[in-house]
Amino acid sequence: MQRFINNPDDIVDETVRGFVKAHDDLVRLDPDNARVVVSRQAGTEGRVGIVTGGGSGHEPAFIGYTGRNMVDAVAVGELFSSPTAKSFHDAIKAADGGAGVAVLYGNYAGDNMNVKMASKMAKKDKIPVATVVANDDVCSAPPEERAKRRGVAGEIFMWKIGGAKASEGATLEEVQAAAQKAIDACRSVGVGLGPCTLPAVGHPNFEIEPGKMEVGIGHHGEPGTRVEALKTADEIADEMTQIVLDDHDLPEGTELAVLVSGLGATPVDELYVLYDRMESQMAARGLKVYRAFVGNYFTSLEMVGATLTVMALDEELKGLLDVDAEAPGFNWRG
Amino acid sequence: MRLLSPILSGLHGRMAEVGVDDIMAVLREASARLASASEHLGQLDGEIGDGDHGTTMVRGFAAIVRALGEVDPRSSDLTTLFALCAGSFLDSVGATTGPLYASGLLRAGAYAEGRVSLPAEEAPMLLVALGDGIGSRGKAVAGDKTMMDVWLPVGQAVKAARAKGAPLGETLAEVKTVAGHATEATRSMIASKGRAARLGERSIGHVDPGAASAAIIIDSFSDILAQRLG
Numbered sequence: 001m002q003r004f005i006n007n008p009d010d011i012v013d014e015t016v017r018g019f020v021k022a023h024d025d026l027v028r029l030d031p032d033n034a035r036v037v038v039s040r041q042a043g044t045e046g047r048v049g050i051v052t053g054g055g056s057g058h059e060p061a062f063i064g065y066t067g068r069n070m071v072d073a074v075a076v077g078e079l080f081s082s083p084t085a086k087s088f089h090d091a092i093k094a095a096d097g098g099a100g101v102a103v104l105y106g107n108y109a110g111d112n113m114n115v116k117m118a119s120k121m122a123k124k125d126k127i128p129v130a131t132v133v134a135n136d137d138v139c140s141a142p143p144e145e146r147a148k149r150r151g152v153a154g155e156i157f158m159w160k161i162g163g164a165k166a167s168e169g170a171t172l173e174e175v176q177a178a179a180q181k182a183i184d185a186c187r188s189v190g191v192g193l194g195p196c197t198l199p200a201v202g203h204p205n206f207e208i209e210p211g212k213m214e215v216g217i218g219h220h221g222e223p224g225t226r227v228e229a230l231k232t233a234d235e236i237a238d239e240m241t242q243i244v245l246d247d248h249d250l251p252e253g254t255e256l257a258v259l260v261s262g263l264g265a266t267p268v269d270e271l272y273v274l275y276d277r278m279e280s281q282m283a284a285r286g287l288k289v290y291r292a293f294v295g296n297y298f299t300s301l302e303m304v305g306a307t308l309t310v311m312a313l314d315e316e317l318k319g320l321l322d323v324d325a326e327a328p329g330f331n332w333r334g
Numbered sequence: 335m336r337l338l339s340p341i342l343s344g345l346h347g348r349m350a351e352v353g354v355d356d357i358m359a360v361l362r363e364a365s366a367r368l369a370s371a372s373e374h375l376g377q378l379d380g381e382i383g384d385g386d387h388g389t390t391m392v393r394g395f396a397a398i399v400r401a402l403g404e405v406d407p408r409s410s411d412l413t414t415l416f417a418l419c420a421g422s423f424l425d426s427v428g429a430t431t432g433p434l435y436a437s438g439l440l441r442a443g444a445y446a447e448g449r450v451s452l453p454a455e456e457a458p459m460l461l462v463a464l465g466d467g468i469g470s471r472g473k474a475v476a477g478d479k480t481m482m483d484v485w486l487p488v489g490q491a492v493k494a495a496r497a498k499g500a501p502l503g504e505t506l507a508e509v510k511t512v513a514g515h516a517t518e519a520t521r522s523m524i525a526s527k528g529r530a531a532r533l534g535e536r537s538i539g540h541v542d543p544g545a546a547s548a549a550i551i552i553d554s555f556s557d558i559l560a561q562r563l564g
Contacts, residue, residue: 084427087428117424117436205385
């Protein structure tokens with residue numbers, strides 16, 4: 001694939017600079033750390049701050065969710081690589097408004113270690129920190145080992161719910177509980193049709209043979225649970241829906257928030273083709289889609305493929321989902 | 335003859351200690367070797383991870399070498415030196431590698447207890463401390479197919495050599511051999527930590543990139559100390 005590149009080593013800095021210029025009304029760069037993007041709303045006195053962070057290459061995640069009633073500060077890592085502990089620490093400081101900071105991030109070894117070290121540094125600054133670790137990716141570990149599962153696009157719902165809760169003036173414990181409830185209600189699955197290439201590496205980091213697809217693929221091309229012959233969109237949509245719902249055991253009548261995200265190189269029309277069938281399958285199971293989000297919400301460079309995330313809603317989650325939010329990657333008027 | 339003996343005893347006195355300048359030379363050598371191996375490490379990582387291990391290690395050690403520019407070896411001590419390295423590495427490297435090596439470097443500094451140098455035969459204990467620091471941060475155990483599969487056997491080799499009072503040169507040679515074998519041994523292991531863990535049995539047949547970079551650092555330590563003190 002041909003790419004728009006100056007120097008592969010500069011991509012992340014250039015991305016962040018361009019992003020901040022483009023969305024100057026909502027975000028700014030931390031003056032002391034060019035790898036921390038901060039919401040214009042961050043640090044509001046008495047409001048719990050929301051922080052996340054992760055590797056780059058997933059745009060609009062993570063930086064795109066910085067904004068009003070969403071994430072207050074984002075630590076930006078290298079492509080597909082956890083941010084530094086320093087960047088998480090600087091993000092925590094930028095998000096702090098005196099009521100503590102909730103760090104809502106995905107379950108990856110690097111992020112776990114760096115958030116832990118950053119939380120320790122923040123405690124020295126007397127900033128209370130609570131964490132919630134997203135683990136919504138069904139295929140990354142069996143149900144009895146849910147704590148080992150990766151965090152994927154369910155993180156968006158976790159941020160949305162956590163940010164909404166904070167906007168209502170909730171305490172740090174309440175924000176943490178809401179975000180935890182949100183991610184506990186999420187299940188996700190990814191299907192990969194084509195690999196991606198880290199520009200500095202120059203070759204795809206895995207292969208998918210023509211005519212094959214990888215079910216359960218991760219956000220960095222982590223291998224899925226099985227490689228199958230490529231099927232029709234409807235058959236793939238059925239398989240994805242079944243994987244997330246079979247893991248969930250939802251009573252009939254449950255309302256859902258559904259997010260279908262492209263992995264970077266899949267055209268958006270195909271995402272709607274998938275969603276058309278997924279919605280029918282959910283309806284056939286007696287489940288009702290309350291809100292749907294279809295588009296490139298959480299990508300993996302130019303990977304071909306899609307993810308499905310389903311969040312089971314109750315009245316509290318519905319209310320929080322409907323709170324206004326304004327971020328470059330997520331605009332919502334309830 | 336009258337000239338030779340004072341020179342020899344002078345050299346001997348110099349040879350008996352590993353100081354700040356020696357460790358700085360080790361770190362600079364490791365940085366250079368990691369830079370040369372960057373593409374290879376990236377390929378290893380691309381096979382079972384996300385292909386960035388080479389560039390990550392190079393960035394971290396480049397930050398260390400930049401920080402060394404501010405160090406006066408005559409007025410610094412080993413604990414201060416390692417703490418500086420740990421901070422530079424942690425501020426420039428995320429991923430798991432940043433916290434792991436930062437923890438290892440801090441532990442090596444703690445081992446030195448503020449000393450400006452260590453007796454030569456004791457110096458390899460710095461490798462033991464490095465491995466201990468990494469191990470306590472990452473919680474990986476032997477056979478997990480991580481960098482610990484090099485740091486653990488190297489640590490054991492150092493301790494065994496010290497127990498039998500082996501001279502520095504012999505310990506350094508042994509450490510290099512062990513590191514090389516240990517790296518190769520990760521090929522037959524199934525990854526159970528970090529991103530490669532998601533592959534399970536599909537990780538068999540690939541050398542762990544973190545093990546390979548650990549061996550490069552250990553080789554640099556052995557070669558440079560052998561060269562400067564052997």
